[in-house]
Amino acid sequence: MTAYKSKMVERIHLPAREEREANLEAAGYNVFNLDSDSVFIDLLTDSGTGTMSDQQWAALIRGDESYAGARSFHNLESAVEDVMGFPYVVPAHQGRGAENILYGALVDEGDTVLNNTHFDTTRAHIANQGADPVDCPVPEARDLDAEGDFKGNFSIEEGRKVVEEVGAENVPAVVLTITNNSAAGQPVSVENTREVREFCDEIGATFVLDACRFAENAYFVTQREAEFTDSSVAEVAREQLSYADAAVMSGKKDGLSNIGGFVACNDETLFEQVKQRGILYEGFATYGGMSGRDIEALAVGLREAVEEAYIADRVGQVQYLGQLMAEEGLPVFQPIGGHAVYLDAGEFFPHIPAEEFPGQALVCELYREGGVRCVELGSFAFPDSDRPELVRMAVPRRTYHKEHIEHIVETAKEVWAHREEVTGLEITKEPEMKEIRHFTAELEPRA
Numbered sequence: 001m002t003a004y005k006s007k008m009v010e011r012i013h014l015p016a017r018e019e020r021e022a023n024l025e026a027a028g029y030n031v032f033n034l035d036s037d038s039v040f041i042d043l044l045t046d047s048g049t050g051t052m053s054d055q056q057w058a059a060l061i062r063g064d065e066s067y068a069g070a071r072s073f074h075n076l077e078s079a080v081e082d083v084m085g086f087p088y089v090v091p092a093h094q095g096r097g098a099e100n101i102l103y104g105a106l107v108d109e110g111d112t113v114l115n116n117t118h119f120d121t122t123r124a125h126i127a128n129q130g131a132d133p134v135d136c137p138v139p140e141a142r143d144l145d146a147e148g149d150f151k152g153n154f155s156i157e158e159g160r161k162v163v164e165e166v167g168a169e170n171v172p173a174v175v176l177t178i179t180n181n182s183a184a185g186q187p188v189s190v191e192n193t194r195e196v197r198e199f200c201d202e203i204g205a206t207f208v209l210d211a212c213r214f215a216e217n218a219y220f221v222t223q224r225e226a227e228f229t230d231s232s233v234a235e236v237a238r239e240q241l242s243y244a245d246a247a248v249m250s251g252k253k254d255g256l257s258n259i260g261g262f263v264a265c266n267d268e269t270l271f272e273q274v275k276q277r278g279i280l281y282e283g284f285a286t287y288g289g290m291s292g293r294d295i296e297a298l299a300v301g302l303r304e305a306v307e308e309a310y311i312a313d314r315v316g317q318v319q320y321l322g323q324l325m326a327e328e329g330l331p332v333f334q335p336i337g338g339h340a341v342y343l344d345a346g347e348f349f350p351h352i353p354a355e356e357f358p359g360q361a362l363v364c365e366l367y368r369e370g371g372v373r374c375v376e377l378g379s380f381a382f383p384d385s386d387r388p389e390l391v392r393m394a395v396p397r398r399t400y401h402k403e404h405i406e407h408i409v410e411t412a413k414e415v416w417a418h419r420e421e422v423t424g425l426e427i428t429k430e431p432e433m434k435e436i437r438h439f440t441a442e443l444e445p446r447a
């Protein structure tokens, strides 16, 4: 049951089939090149694409645009302290800005940083410091069909192996990403968080939580971890975050806003270092690249993110989409994560080899069939890796209704029904940097 009614609407439009066909061709069979006006349901990302509440819109008016000492910043500080428990906050324009100012302070050239799984911008920032980002997921994270309540967990065993190799003195930080975005949005248990805390104490590392989806993670904990079935989402969030020394946050995720981010921490020395870098790269320490309006919206959004009605509705909608898909016999990654449903394009198109990008073929078919825009996370986005051919359907927060969810499922069913006729693609144009080719490369269908 939904906890919302609409107060404002935005017109959307499903272009005719011939138009969709022409749009795809004009976009070089890359949906990043599509105009959003020609997309009916946009599942490209849930980052900054959600709907703000009436309370957030009202808060915008209160935005204090003062350069220094803005009241809005103090409201954000209070929200971070109340919801997340950290006394020190350095604002940033979005999550990656927060990563830049934190990891620049913590990590030196030649270091190694451990993470359950580095999110792509995190990996890039660690590498940008001249350090080595190493993933330590639990083994079941790699297995598409493995059951498991907490497939996002950090493997202490893997972490220990790496530390033995490189030496504890070269591991300044261990990061725990909740939920584990790059591992299909799977949650991390509080028990695992405690183990990572002990591990950090043992090797003398700073414990950083990548808290972008901390509320979704806390919701899963209340559903799945025996110790917390009677706790509120807000209580679990506080408990889980309490084990970390610092957190990086993207306001575009569980901040329920369209832009913004911050670093939060407990240690005054680290705070000072991050703050100075924030002034250098983001903006003065009481706005950090955000307008006062954005800061107000984020302060309200953080509090809303841990409200039971919101988070049950949010995760429930993603679960509903995944369950409908699974009931129709469509190949989806199990268990369903907090923000997205992942389809296995390898199962849709066993006749299309990795060099012809089965995931991208599925993305194109979903648009052609129903105007639904998703994103490929397989051999096209990650060249030279042996990742499964995944297609992600990320659900924006508080945005789509049951009818939209049903349309998505109908669309996927149509594609499944004619899956044998679908052909692969080849790249006709690509940028020099292979790692980011999926954003701009152009393709065409194989004859």
Ligand SMILES: *Cc1c(COP(=O)(O)O)cnc(C)c1O
Residues within 6 Å of the ligand: 047, 094, 095, 096, 097, 119, 121, 122, 177, 181, 210, 212, 250, 251, 252, 253, 260, 261
């Ligand atoms: C989105 C995200 C980031 C980066 O945040 P942006 O606001 O997109 O810059 C970092 N880590 C995780 C886990 C994320 O989901």
